[in-house]
Amino acid sequence: MTNRPRLRLGQSLAPGVLAVALFGAMAMIVLNTGFADEMVGFPAGISVTSEIGYALFDFTALQSAEGSIGDTEPFLAAFLLVAVVLDAALDAALVLAKRETEGEPVAALSSRTGATPGTTGSDQVAATDGSGRRRESADESAASDTAAESGGDS
Amino acid sequence: MDVPIEYFVLLSMALFSIGLFGILTRRNALLFLMSVEIMVNAANVNLIAFAFYHGNLTGQVFALFAMALAAAEVAIGLGIVLVLYRNFRDVDVTVPTTMRW
Amino acid sequence: MEGLFDYAPAIALFPLAAFVIALAFGPKLPKKGAIPGIVATGGSLLLSLAMLAAVAGGEEGYYHETLFTWAAGDAAGEIGTDAIEFTFGILIDPLAALMLVIVSLVAFLVHVFSLEYMNAEGETGLPRYYAGLGLFTFSMLAFVYADNLLMAFMFFELVGLCSFLLIGFWFRTRSAPSAAKKAFLVTRFGDYFFLIGVVAIAATFGTVQFAGEDSFVAAAAAAIDDGGQLFGFDAETWVTITGLLVLGGVIGKSAQFPLHTWLPDAMEGPTTVSALIHAATMVAAGVYLVARMFGYYALSPTALAIIAFVGGFTALFAATMGVVKDDIKQVLAYSTISQYGYMMLGLGVGGYVAGVFHLMNHAFFKALLFLGSGAVIVLMHHEQDMWKMGGLKDKAPVTYYTFLAGALALAGIVPFSGFWSKDEILYDALIVGLEQPLIMAAYAMGLIAVFFTGFYTFRMVFLTFHGEPRTETAEDPHSVGWAIKAPLLVLGVLATVAGLANLAPVAKLTGAEISFLEYWLDGEYGGLEALTYHSYHETVPFEEGAIGSETTTMLLGAGLSLGLALAGAFTAHALYNVPSPTRHTEKLGGAYDVLRSNYYQDEYQVWLAEGLTLPVARAADRFDQTVIDGAVDGVSSVSLFGGDRVKRIQSGIVTNYAALLVAGFIALLIVLGFLGGWFL
Numbered sequence: 001m002t003n004r005p006r007l008r009l010g011q012s013l014a015p016g017v018l019a020v021a022l023f024g025a026m027a028m029i030v031l032n033t034g035f036a037d038e039m040v041g042f043p044a045g046i047s048v049t050s051e052i053g054y055a056l057f058d059f060t061a062l063q064s065a066e067g068s069i070g071d072t073e074p075f076l077a078a079f080l081l082v083a084v085v086l087d088a089a090l091d092a093a094l095v096l097a098k099r100e101t102e103g104e105p106v107a108a109l110s111s112r113t114g115a116t117p118g119t120t121g122s123d124q125v126a127a128t129d130g131s132g133r134r135r136e137s138a139d140e141s142a143a144s145d146t147a148a149e150s151g152g153d154s
Numbered sequence: 155m156d157v158p159i160e161y162f163v164l165l166s167m168a169l170f171s172i173g174l175f176g177i178l179t180r181r182n183a184l185l186f187l188m189s190v191e192i193m194v195n196a197a198n199v200n201l202i203a204f205a206f207y208h209g210n211l212t213g214q215v216f217a218l219f220a221m222a223l224a225a226a227e228v229a230i231g232l233g234i235v236l237v238l239y240r241n242f243r244d245v246d247v248t249v250p251t252t253m254r255w
Numbered sequence: 256m257e258g259l260f261d262y263a264p265a266i267a268l269f270p271l272a273a274f275v276i277a278l279a280f281g282p283k284l285p286k287k288g289a290i291p292g293i294v295a296t297g298g299s300l301l302l303s304l305a306m307l308a309a310v311a312g313g314e315e316g317y318y319h320e321t322l323f324t325w326a327a328g329d330a331a332g333e334i335g336t337d338a339i340e341f342t343f344g345i346l347i348d349p350l351a352a353l354m355l356v357i358v359s360l361v362a363f364l365v366h367v368f369s370l371e372y373m374n375a376e377g378e379t380g381l382p383r384y385y386a387g388l389g390l391f392t393f394s395m396l397a398f399v400y401a402d403n404l405l406m407a408f409m410f411f412e413l414v415g416l417c418s419f420l421l422i423g424f425w426f427r428t429r430s431a432p433s434a435a436k437k438a439f440l441v442t443r444f445g446d447y448f449f450l451i452g453v454v455a456i457a458a459t460f461g462t463v464q465f466a467g468e469d470s471f472v473a474a475a476a477a478a479i480d481d482g483g484q485l486f487g488f489d490a491e492t493w494v495t496i497t498g499l500l501v502l503g504g505v506i507g508k509s510a511q512f513p514l515h516t517w518l519p520d521a522m523e524g525p526t527t528v529s530a531l532i533h534a535a536t537m538v539a540a541g542v543y544l545v546a547r548m549f550g551y552y553a554l555s556p557t558a559l560a561i562i563a564f565v566g567g568f569t570a571l572f573a574a575t576m577g578v579v580k581d582d583i584k585q586v587l588a589y590s591t592i593s594q595y596g597y598m599m600l601g602l603g604v605g606g607y608v609a610g611v612f613h614l615m616n617h618a619f620f621k622a623l624l625f626l627g628s629g630a631v632i633v634l635m636h637h638e639q640d641m642w643k644m645g646g647l648k649d650k651a652p653v654t655y656y657t658f659l660a661g662a663l664a665l666a667g668i669v670p671f672s673g674f675w676s677k678d679e680i681l682y683d684a685l686i687v688g689l690e691q692p693l694i695m696a697a698y699a700m701g702l703i704a705v706f707f708t709g710f711y712t713f714r715m716v717f718l719t720f721h722g723e724p725r726t727e728t729a730e731d732p733h734s735v736g737w738a739i740k741a742p743l744l745v746l747g748v749l750a751t752v753a754g755l756a757n758l759a760p761v762a763k764l765t766g767a768e769i770s771f772l773e774y775w776l777d778g779e780y781g782g783l784e785a786l787t788y789h790s791y792h793e794t795v796p797f798e799e800g801a802i803g804s805e806t807t808t809m810l811l812g813a814g815l816s817l818g819l820a821l822a823g824a825f826t827a828h829a830l831y832n833v834p835s836p837t838r839h840t841e842k843l844g845g846a847y848d849v850l851r852s853n854y855y856q857d858e859y860q861v862w863l864a865e866g867l868t869l870p871v872a873r874a875a876d877r878f879d880q881t882v883i884d885g886a887v888d889g890v891s892s893v894s895l896f897g898g899d900r901v902k903r904i905q906s907g908i909v910t911n912y913a914a915l916l917v918a919g920f921i922a923l924l925i926v927l928g929f930l931g932g933w934f935l
Contacts, residue, residue, distance in 0.1 A: 012178075012179040014178075015174075015175055015178030015179050015910075015914060016175060016178075016179075018174070018178060018917050018921070019172075019174045019175040019178065019917075020171065022170075022171055022174065022917055022920070022921050023168060023171035025921055025924045025925060025928070026167045026170075026924070027167060028933075028934050029924070029933045029934065030160055030163045030167065031160060032933055032934055033933070035158070035159045035160060035207075036159075036207075037158065039156055039158075039159060039206055039207050039209075040206070040207060040208055042209060048214070051211055052211055052214055052215055052218070055211060055215055056218075069211060072210070072211040072212060072215070075215055075219075078219060079219075082219055082222045082223065085223065085226050086222060086226050086229075088226075089225075089226030089227070089229040089230050090226075090229055092229070092230050092233060093229040093230055093232060093233040094233075095233070096233030096234060096236060096237050097232075097233050099240065174913075174917060177910065177913050178910055178913060178914055178917070179910075181910070186909075247909050247910065248908045248909075248910065250907070251906065251907030252907065
């Protein structure tokens with residue numbers, strides 16, 4: 001079912017106005033800020049990627065000495081912290097996704113044998129194909145909504 | 155090649171506003187997450203643009219970190235969406251209003 | 256001899272130890288705490304006598320030592336020293352030494368007397384009683400040798416507290432707690448002014464010492480000589496104001512008009528406590544304070560005149576009320592007020608020696624009379640109404656004769672002690688009064704009071720001891736033991752002969768040097784330079800006159816007062832020394848009701864409290880309840896109401912929060928942008 005892009009007023013008018021107003025305000029400020037015309041940029045001949053890598057692992061000795069890339073701080077500690085945070089997030093996601101049935105923890109990604117199809121469909125969202133497809137379709141329709149709205153706005 | 159910095163910033167702001175508009179209008183939690191990702195990436199654009207503008211790599215490194223943290227955030231966010239669905243049989247963020255006063 | 260003074264703190268610490276022992280171990284002790292009390296006060300008495308001897312025999316003739324500095328600051332006074340110190344110290348000069356002996360002697364005798372009066376009667380709560388006595392004695396002794404005004408104030412308050420505890424000893428009755436509260440509150444009212452006075456003196460002169468170079472007395476004298484301004488007043492006016500503030504405490508404690516109303520009610524306490532309060536401790540504290548800082552009052556003729564006039568008025572006022580009382584202790588209570596009025600009169604006219612002399616004599620004969628009345632009460636099985644007594648003369652001769660000695664002293668009949676001191680007061684008042692009309696009025700009131708004193712004293716004696724027994728208990732009285740008789744005999748002898756200490760009239764007539772007390776207080780035996788009668792006499796600004804010669808004046812005054820006293824006594828004799836006396840009150844007519852009701856003093860004070868203070872307090876309370884509480888309640892209601900409304904923003908929908916955030920952010924951006932010029 002395809003609809004012609006329409007400007008939907010009503011519920012999304014106020015958010016739209018807000019977003020546009022924010023953009024306008026920030027754009028005004030940006031345009032009124034006197035940035036230098038010239039970007040400093042990075043000198044040619046130095047691999048930015050490898051410089052970043054060295055910075056991440058505190059390999060100060062390997063960094064290009066004569067290049068004109070400004071002093072890059074060592075980031076090993078931050079890197080490790082982020083690693084820990086990611087790990088924690090993974091654990092947290094697993095904990096959140098884990099279901100408990102009658103006090104027994106059930107693995108998030110395994111389907112229980114002997115469960116009725118009806119309950120499987122509704123309970124094990126991530127695991128079953130059917131619900132996964134439904135979710136995809138929902139996402140698609142939402143995406144088309146976005147497209148429709150942005151089309152309407154422009 | 156030398157695009158003035160203003161355009162990068164304007165691009166970033168446009169992305170941010172689009173993400174914001176998504177947050178303000180969508181009711182689906184997954185789309186919420188996506189909109190937030192757009193906003194995070196708007197910030198990343200800024201970081202990288204200004205790194206180039208100042209000729210300093212720190213901004214780029216920070217953009218990498220921001221992506222990593224965004225990944226962590228998405229992991230948690232998806233977990234929350236799962237719980238949300240399990241408790242309310244829906245992923246509409248306007249349904250669970252019980253956590254207010 | 257000098258080393259002896261190192262033991263001076265022990266004079267007060269002995270009774271304190273007795274207090275602690277009685278409180279902690281009293282119930283287990285054989286006499287419930289009486290023995291430690293007797294031992295402690297006996298020790299204090301011996302030490303005080305030793306101090307007296309040391310003061311008389313020492314080279315310096317006084318002892319002044321700061322024991323403990325508990326606060327020191329660099330806040331400067333209006334004038335005087337630039338750093339103020341608050342200390343505990345001991346000042347033992349002739350006056351303090353004399354008073355220490357009096358207080359510890361009376362306290363000792365009261366303790367002995369209590370053995371029979373309280374213990375033998377099987378009272379409950381005796382440890383509490385003896386603890387109270389110990390603390391009372393401690394406070395008074397420490398007050399007596401305090402070397403600065405603040406320390407004096409603290410122990411002055413402690414004395415008041417102890418009187419509260421002891422007057423309310425029988426706290427299960429209805430009247431005793433009420434009397435105790437009244438005594439506490441009324442004296443507290445006076446002490447409030449005393450406290451302000453202490454603060455004012457400290458703030459003005461930067462010192463609260465009684466004696467020495469840096470005493471406030473010396474500072475005040477210097478300030479008056481300089482003729483400067485103190486807090487916007489003439490120096491002398493300011494001295495008068497502060498002196499009168501301190502006098503507020505004196506009037507409360509020494510039961511002077513108009514704060515005397517607590518004292519008759521204080522008769523609710525045990526008779527021994529009354530003896531202690533009236534003779535040596537509580538009531539004496541006020542007059543002693545005036546004597547202690549007499550140098551200060553001597554600087555201000557106005558303050559002196561007020562002291563004299565209040566004293567004279569109180570003497571007459573209380574004496575008239577004593578005439579119609581039926582309760583033997585009530586009569587004595589009014590006589591106490593009256594006699595302290597005399598002391599104030601004496602001090603007020605500059606008769607420092609006379610005032611102290613009367614303080615001493617009064618301590619002896621009033622302790623005697625109270626203990627005597629205690630003996631009578633024991634005889635009468637705790638009956639205090641004089642109309643139910645009579646005829647006790649033959650059945651209790653020791654009590655009778657000692658009581659009679661006290662009565663003669665009180666009435667001021669020659670040669671008993673009271674005559675000499677009272678006569679000296681009246682003589683001092685007369686010679687000043689010849690030049691000052693106000694003092695003359697005070698003298699006249701004092702003189703008339705002599706007649707009433709003689710009358711009510713002998714009315715009491717005749718009703719109690721003479722005539723026919725009027726009740727069965729009076730016919731067959733309870734017997735009394737040695738513990739009652741011994742203190743009576745000691746005090747009886749003292750009341751008779753104490754006048755020998757200062758036979759000023761005889762000295763003037765014969766030229767013999769026998770006014771010992773005057774020499775004593777004049778620093779003949781030592782003493783501080785500025786704290787002698789001699790220097791006080793020079794400071795006191797009153798002129799003295801005479802009728803004819805000095806001797807004529809003296810003889811005239813003495814004859815007049817003796818004649819009036821005898822007239823009072825003979826009137827009482829005629830009216831009441833009959834086998835069955837009648838009340839004779841109908842002859843007084845309407846005056847009887849007025850006297851009987853104590854000139855409606857209680858009524859008007861109650862009216863002040865209920866008719867004036869209560870509505871004001873009620874209005875203040877209403878203001879507090881409505882305006883102030885209303886404002887506070889209003890704030891909370893507004894917050895509650897506002898919170899109830901504002902919380903509706905919290906819809907629980909994430910989108911709304913995000914929208915609000917963004918709106919706020921935009922507003923912030925715009926405001927800051929305009930303020931910071933970002934849009935230009």
